[in-house]
Amino acid sequence: MSDEENAIAASTPRFRFDAASAPAPAPAARSAAPAPTVAAVDHVDAILADTEQPVVLFALEWCEFCWSVRKLFAAAGILYRSVDLDAGEYRENDWGGAVRKALAGKTGAVTIPQIFVGGTHVGGATETFDAHNSGALQKLVKAAGVELPETAAGDAYRFLPGWLHPRKSAA
Template sequence: MAAKDIVEKAITDNKIVVFSKSYCPYCNKAKKLLDSLSAKYTAFELDQREDGSAIQQYLREKTGQNTVPNIFVKEQHVGGCDDLHAANSSGKLQKLLQ
């Protein structure tokens, strides 16, 4: 399956998707926040996948974001770790999760 198809299917099929790297402290901080909210999410650990770099390249084209985590909630691009925490602080995240 092509990287584009993997990403688009993941975004469509899951309420929350975190494209992550297992060693990334910002990815872990974002996942920890979602865990604290008891929000179920699907994580794609790009450093543990053979197609991880292709997926990250497609995400760069799709979102303009070069870094991980790259987070989607209900098919809406939230952004990275700081964006997720800002959305949580402002109440936007809770509205998206309803």
């Protein structure tokens, strides 16, 4: 190496050729995420307690996995309430973010979508697809008082985005 290259190499303590590497810096301590607000928890609880709309999809408008669940529900004739956390009504003061924290606190999952039927947490997209394919979703929907047409939606996994590798049901 030239003198100039040696000078550059010597200027990077963790990447030196002429000395042992300096230890990597310790990771920054993670602070616990702030607890969800009472208003956001109450909002989620009120949505889930609504017996007029017992099938609830917490979603993002741009999310392909949310689109996949919407396509499944349309094909299966399942009427549902969509709570789009990135929609206009949820943008002010990051209300959607606050509701998402409350949702994560309730489910233990930080991913979207999250689906509930009659207040029961079904899960995300793949758990919902598994529940549909096994018939458990239809039973939950009927138990919540929602009429289902005799529509055969077929394998729910066909609604996933085309860029995904083919998946098999976990059931």
